[in-house]
Amino acid sequence: MAENNNTEIKKRKRMINKPLRLQCAVKNYNWGIVGSKSHVSRLFCLNSGTHINPNEPYAEFWIGTHESGASFLDHGGLSLKEWISKNPDVLGDRVLNKWGGDLPFLFKVLSVEKALSIQAHPDKELARTLHKSQPSLYSDENHKPEMALALTEFEALCGFISLKELRNVLCTVPEIVDLVGGADAEQCFPVNEFGRSQEVKAIVESIFSQILLSSKDEICEIISRLKWRLNLEKKKRQLTDKEMLVLRLEGQYPDDAGVLAAFLLNYVKLNRGEALCIGANEPHAYIRGECIECMATSDNVVRAGLTSKHRDIQTLFSMLNRRQGFPQILKGISLNPYTTRYLPPFEEFEVDCCVIPQAASLVFPSVAGPSLFLFISGNGTLSAGFSKEQIVEEGEVLFVPAYMEFTIASQSKELHLYRAGVNSSFFQAF
Template identity: 40%
Template sequence: LIITAWRKNNTLRANTSNMEFMAPVDFKEDDSFTNDDVYNKRSLVDGHNWMELSEGIAITPTRLSISNAVRKPLKEVDNDHIHWNSMPNILRMPCSIDDEFDDYGIVTTVDLSMIRNAAANALDALIHKKKNAASTVTKENCLRYLECKAQNYAWGKIGSDALVARLKKDGCDNFTIDEEKPYAELWLGTHPNGMSTIIVPSKESDQVNSKIPLVDYVQTNPYLHLGVEGVTSPSQDYDLTFLFKVLSIKKVLSIQAHPDKLLAAQLHTDHPEIYKDPNHKPEMAVALTDDFEAMSGFRPIHEIAQHLREYPELSIVVGTTARNQISEAAKAHLHHQPKAVLQRIFVAYMDADHSLMQCQLENLNKRLLEKKESENFTDLDELIIKLANQFPGDSGIFAPLLFNHMKLKTGEAFYIGANEPHAYIQGDILECMACSDNVVRAGLTPKVKDVETLVKMLTYKCTIPEITRGQQVNDHCRLYIPPVRDFAIEMIEVPSGGSYEVKHVRSPSLLLVLNGSGTFLQGNVQSLTVNAGKTLFMSANTNAIVTANNESNLKVVRALTNVF
């Protein structure tokens, strides 16, 4: 079996010399395959037909096992061109560029939980080796300034109090802050709800610079700008896999969750006016201030049972049956399989009679205000009163009794997976996510609520979110890696007068200067001066030297596809 991969019209293609090219039935299901591909053994390529490598591929020759050892294939023997060692599942693939045999690429397979498009990765490795793509910066793929959109949602901080507004003003010469307006989010990316634009300098000194939507810019040459990770992404259109934001939070955000891929596609089909895209939206939040607070995930069963005893108003709302079930589960130490119990109590809470809910919210607010001056007044009590002041009469006021309440310091982060309930409460944060704007809401919001979908989609896991400070890569760089492929975050700090190489990766990058000033240099091709608020697009497989001015440290944050 010979697999040859190459580029043609900016599309990765592969050809197989045998008649069957399919996923073996004993492979485990993962994101790289559809159920049909895996379990029904549908052929991915027939005969000598071409296949666009838009998803993961697996190779099943007639024989189940070719070799017990991975060794360099013999060029003159076709059947020896691929050697598969099931432990630890290493696949060595011949590949070529421009129809000429060059070398072998090595990829890992299913034991690492993902088949990373074997032919495409082999080709990528070869291009790095043969053409030294990492150091190749031209006028076509050099760094470019971005202009990014600020979103004025009602929960944002007002005027200059918002980091979003200050960054927007500092990074954009013609932007003026409206001191009466909320500034909630600054978007960096290609999502149509907040598309960034590339600033392309005019060739003539007397002409105005042109602005191009970022998605149009990367699609002029997807392989050059996106690299293999982007060209072979599951997206039907060549696009960034991630969306990057800064949030300035004055009022609590809605109780919400983000759908997985299957649900997102269905919601987009059924209600495109609400759910604007078919993608999932896992995300990671990184605190930029020491006062960041959030709710995320269900509390442990015993904590919820305790809150039902301590806050009788919620106990009345959910009713006797749900209250007794959660109490029995807590006594039985039911920590590992609480889904059914959690779902019952959450549904009872969401479906509670409106007049009953309003009565108990009034009772709760009155009782906590009377308790405020006592020694028994807790942080949880304070949060409930805060929510009641922001959204009087909203059922979401009870949410802190069910969800984990988190407080993060600057540089701390946590990950939010698909179908997990959460709500940000206050603070300034970075947020990176899969490229989507799908939100299913159920409370603490004037926006459209979809309670029916939310109660069905949640995982109902009792999980205390892990708070991380990322991995310290070196003296200047800290890396935040989520458990998904869509995105990762680098936090880079260069001391005053110092320099640091922003290294090449197989992914495009979005760069935001948080504070300080300096220069990004790409040899004799590109030099861009930056200050707080400046945003840049960096094509795949390119690097840059960033130098901080002498006045202060330069802090830059980088969003990219998770290639780590």
Template identity: 40%
Template sequence: MSDVSTVFQLIPAAQKYDWGKPAKSSSVARFASASGITIDESAPYAELWMGTHPSAPSRLTDGTVTLSEHLQRHPELIGAKVLERFHVENGNLPFLLKILAIDKALSIQTHPDKSMAEKLHAERPDIYKDDNHKPEMALAITPFTALCGFQPLESIAARLEDSPEFAALVPPEDRQKLIDSTTPSAEDGAQQKAALRAVFTAVMTAPEHLFKEQLSLLIQRYTSSAGVQPTPPDDLKELVLRLHSQFPGDIGIFCAFMLNYVKLTPGEAIFLGAGEPHAYVSGDIVECMATSDNVIRAGLTPKLRDVPNLVSGLTYVAAPSSKHVVKPATGPSGATKLYDPPVPEFAVLQTVLPAGASEEHPALDGPSIAIATHGRGKLTWPDGETEINTGEVFFVGAGTPLRLTSQGEADLVLHRAFVEAT
């Protein structure tokens, strides 16, 4: 090991997108400010990036050296096992950690698997800016809502039968095939996926004059003072009207009839693999993913819509939202929980330490990045110590044990993304 510090502060990158929260209410702006980033009070702050992705790399505190440049000079901070296991080059990490502050729904989207990412990047590097896949986990730090994976086929069939505006977008034979696929005599697997794909494709490629007419009828029915007939579930009505207020006349609103609508409380998490459709709707989250910025969009966005690639890249797995839930494991002290999704590139530790309490964190066999999302405290390691305040971000090198201590009157809440070679 060289004499370089194994723990050091990072300056993250703040991203201003139109779906972000206004600066005064955005956790992203608040955390960015804690790292010395100048905030534009008139702008919406959406994402805080912590990692080595070239689109928005983190930097060391001198502002001139990127984290990837530093790690390229000191690969021991990543660790030999991680370097070998993930074939990482040029100081890049296998994971990217973010904070998201969502005021307006994100696009209906999916992320490609590795082979599709390579193909899209080769064909359209201006749009698909890297060749990596992007499995991701969202961990709520405020109440959070999202569209997440396809609903069970029985639920979609019910919506086709009780929502005439939705049904009008799907040819009768495709509607019937999906309804038939829910019967006990239906074949499993391929037949059901084909039926779901036909319905989803019909909706997302419906002629504009048709879906705008049906959407107008739907909104009129949902807002009619005479009442709504047939009566939709409360969550569905709430979601449709919210999306319509943000994206009037957008085909993506009809995804509310096909995707699971989830509501998470702080500490709850969901995972989305390649080819699973989703859209985050509201709230603040810690998000962790494989290092990539590949997004295939098809609705609820002013950005490029790539419906053919989205339709072709989905898995068409229909299941309750519980399929996507990541249940944390609790550490020995109870102060730390491990969120470990079914991919090797990342996992996240969430530590909630009461004022004055301390906890030992054993060395990890790989690098990690930590952000304090609440409170203040102290990080101690064999060769040093540093204070950490709300919003500050630190890198922790492979093989470095930590002691966390909460200071002040509030809990110290720390989120730490890491990778190990197992």
């Protein structure tokens, strides 16, 4: 018996001192890209060894410990969360003391063909309240700040438009004025852009809430008129980007109040390699494209439009951050010739994008927290303090414990990978 225990301890130490291969989960939500045309379908099938269903939408590839889409040790039958709970030292002392025996971040790939809902994620205090009162809808007690890093051209709605843009909407979209009433619409015109912020926020909230709380019949009639007008006008002029987006959303979600609400949100277009940060309580919706997504470990979503799922409009209004203006776009900072780092203003996570050319190698220095690695294309080798090199290739996902230095060398024309880890600023604070 003692000999068996010693063997098990030695085996566990070997596992702690090297990267672990993971098998990860997929989500087939109906807004995903169908068949083999997406990063999600390709990565999941390479990771799991399964075939792509040509008729199935592939929406999200989950990497992490959240129970809604847990990752497992390759062929081990043990979830990553269970393994970490047995080996908490792999998180590093600072991460363990701050967040307990779990990863503080969740890593995903998204392939978006059809718009996701207009939504926001609660802060920690509200998340605890929602989980306690409605655990079937809100599955955990954590907040969910997130970052979307574009793999392709990526479209999103995020945050409320400025007062100047709101005035333009009310001058050019008569259907919204008819819905909310001329008197309510006119109240924004005497307000100065630099006037009292609470007054400006109240106006935005009033118009946004009236749209989302309007009756189904009112919305159907208003959207019908809007659609007729825009289709007539596009024969005479070039529609604006927002007008074309609204027509596209109407085609996906007919008679949905979110189609009109989109006029009040910033329309963001990311180029590949650009990132968008979304804080707690920030209204947003992903529209189309593919991205790497990283967030605090949570799956809490409060929805209000562009969805057939449960809408919790009153909760959304109670929690919204009504900050106005276009959101900041992150370009990333260069760490070395092969690595770009994206540092959001959230301590739970950061993301590195690494592109290693053929025959080149990159040293990943020891860090005080755990990391998740996703190999998105190419192949190469990984070497560390253990004797045998590991082959790494597209579709593979690795968990790397804290305080491990290793080297990855590219054997293909280009080895493209992403790393998620705890934000460097968290460790610098010590």
